[in-house]
Amino acid sequence: MGRTSDARERLLEAAFDLIWTNSYGSVGVDQICDKAGVKKGSFYHFFPSKADLALATFEDQWAKRRPDFDAMFSPVVPPLERIDRWCAFIVGIQRDMAKRFGQVCGCPFVNLASELGTRDERLRDKMAEFFARGQRYLRSALRDAMDARLIPAEDPARLARMLHALSLGYQVHAKVENDASRLDGLASAVRRLLDVRETIAD
Amino acid sequence: MGRTSDARERLLEAAFDLIWTNSYGSVGVDQICDKAGVKKGSFYHFFPSKADLALATFEDQWAKRRPDFDAMFSPVVPPLERIDRWCAFIVGIQRDMAKRFGQVCGCPFVNLASELGTRDERLRDKMAEFFARGQRYLRSALRDAMDARLIPAEDPARLARMLHALSLGYQVHAKVENDASRLDGLASAVRRLLDVRETIAD
DNA sequence: GGAATACTTGACCGATCGGTCTACATCGGG
DNA sequence: CCCGATGTAGACCGATCGGTCAAGTATTCC
Structure with a gap:
């Protein structure tokens, strides 16, 4: 029920890249939204705050890297x-x-x-x-x-x-x-x- | 000539402490001024920008720590x-x-x-x-x-x-x-x- | 005792910050 | 076919950001 979207995933990717290559403080929510092609309203639909996005982003990255670790x-x-x-x-x-x-x-x-x-x-x-x-x-x-x-x-x-x-x-x-x-x-x-x-x- | 002041020194100390215990981005110029007991106008009398203060702060700290290093x-x-x-x-x-x-x-x-x-x-x-x-x-x-x-x-x-x-x-x-x-x-x-x-x- | 210099003060600026809100579009299930 | 749930859109908010500025005060040199 309800529509589906990969906006959350795009936000996670965009945020991780931006924060990694810059810093948490210097990257704004607007900037993350821009890069992800997502509007601010959607951002706060998926994440309660910028800090929560950061947390989720890092957990998400770990999940993606984990197979590499298991292999090596x-x-x-x-x-x-x-x-x-x-x-x-x-x-x-x-x-x-x-x-x-x-x-x-x-x-x-x-x-x-x-x-x-x-x-x-x-x-x-x-x-x-x-x-x-x-x-x-x-x-x-x-x-x-x-x-x-x-x-x-x-x-x-x-x-x-x-x-x-x-x-x-x-x-x-x-x-x-x-x-x-x-x-x-x-x-x-x-x-x-x-x-x-x-x-x-x- | 002109009046003298230790405001610069106080700014350097306050800034270093605040930045070290928090982070550069999360510490505002106002906050540094408050801690140093210096008004914003004076801040920009001594330092052209927040970034320049940070630079000066670290150089200053090194100068103070150097005798310790030389001794050890x-x-x-x-x-x-x-x-x-x-x-x-x-x-x-x-x-x-x-x-x-x-x-x-x-x-x-x-x-x-x-x-x-x-x-x-x-x-x-x-x-x-x-x-x-x-x-x-x-x-x-x-x-x-x-x-x-x-x-x-x-x-x-x-x-x-x-x-x-x-x-x-x-x-x-x-x-x-x-x-x-x-x-x-x-x-x-x-x-x-x-x-x-x-x-x-x- | 000016005059020049060094410093202080606090109001002010536009931009940007993280976050909110409401109206609306789009979907799946009954 | 419509209802409820999910996601989108974007205007909007007060607070805070780094930085400016003009006026005033203290100090020293001549």
């Missing part, structure tokens, strides 16, 4: 190669965005959390959730790597946290220097942190 | 202890801000760069400059550590970059989880990255 962290893939793929994934995304937008955009989660972390608790919690999800993938790969004696055994959660933090830092560097090639060092930094004892088997 | 990276201090002190410095600042403001605020450079990196090139460049300065301190300490055979010899710039990125990532983590104790792992992560061969002398 598939148990079929050798554990250390999963982590390599993860590095390559991050680098690929940043390069792609830099090419499309002409500027390295950094990690969207870091961007939003940096801007609104102290002002919107819901949003901060959501970003923390994404970070936790990312670290869960890493942790699982690390456990498998330890089990296969590819890396020294130790607390995988702690190590996952280190790797994750390192990746965020490298993305910030790339953004600040507006140079995606700064991310080339990420994989080797990760390897170093892992203290890899054997070369990656396959 | 003094050649008199054993190289690896310099790096330990640097970690402690970061943790201390974040704890202090969290206590004062009730929220972990993260690295002010990362915050601003994340928010405005794609929108204001001058500002992005300035943040890059600060990152470069920080890495210069680290590089020098690392070179000394290598010279003293405290850590394996290799490219100190690359290593400094890793350490720096790691520290940024940990600060983002702490902010996102609003938990300064997340930074406790920073020092050990840094040590791990350094692959320290000997315990710290002295």
Whole structure:
């Protein structure tokens, strides 16, 4: 009953792109509506507020990216190669965005959390959730790597946290220097942190 | 000639605090003026624009923090202890801000760069400059550590970059989880990255 | 003791902000 | 075929945004 529409979906896409390439505060509701080809009345039909749209946008993006994560962290893939793929994934995304937008955009989660972390608790919690999800993938790969004696055994959660933090830092560097090639060092930094004892088997 | 005033200084302090604990976009010129006890007209007497104030604010903060950096990276201090002190410095600042403001605020450079990196090139460049300065301190300490055979010899710039990125990532983590104790792992992560061969002398 | 300079004051500006509201178009189910 | 539900349209709102301006006050130099 009632008519149907993909306006909600278009709003989610437009908002994510605009916020990622600019910032939450500098992107207006009108601007998002324009890009999505949606009128303001419709916007507030689908989302109670701009902040709610932001939340929904990030949840939506995660849902879309999730298959990629599941694939690169598939148990079929050798554990250390999963982590390599993860590095390559991050680098690929940043390069792609830099090419499309002409500027390295950094990690969207870091961007939003940096801007609104102290002002919107819901949003901060959501970003923390994404970070936790990312670290869960890493942790699982690390456990498998330890089990296969590819890396020294130790607390995988702690190590996952280190790797994750390192990746965020490298993305910030790339953004600040507006140079995606700064991310080339990420994989080797990760390897170093892992203290890899054997070369990656396959 | 003409009257004198510390309004400029008060504006710089107020602006830095407000922007650090909130965000550039969410802090208005009026708000900064209120906190500084300065009227808007005076604001625009000292700064041509809000963006220029932000620039000046960060430069000013660096100038104030510089003695701390010079002290903790003094050649008199054993190289690896310099790096330990640097970690402690970061943790201390974040704890202090969290206590004062009730929220972990993260690295002010990362915050601003994340928010405005794609929108204001001058500002992005300035943040890059600060990152470069920080890495210069680290590089020098690392070179000394290598010279003293405290850590394996290799490219100190690359290593400094890793350490720096790691520290940024940990600060983002702490902010996102609003938990300064997340930074406790920073020092050990840094040590791990350094692959320290000997315990710290002295 | 001017005159020039440095700073203060507060009213004011147009633009834009996030958000509301009402009338209307379009659909599916009975 | 019509009714109720869903989505669209766009004018409208008060608040706030960054920024301007003209007039006034303090200070120092000559």
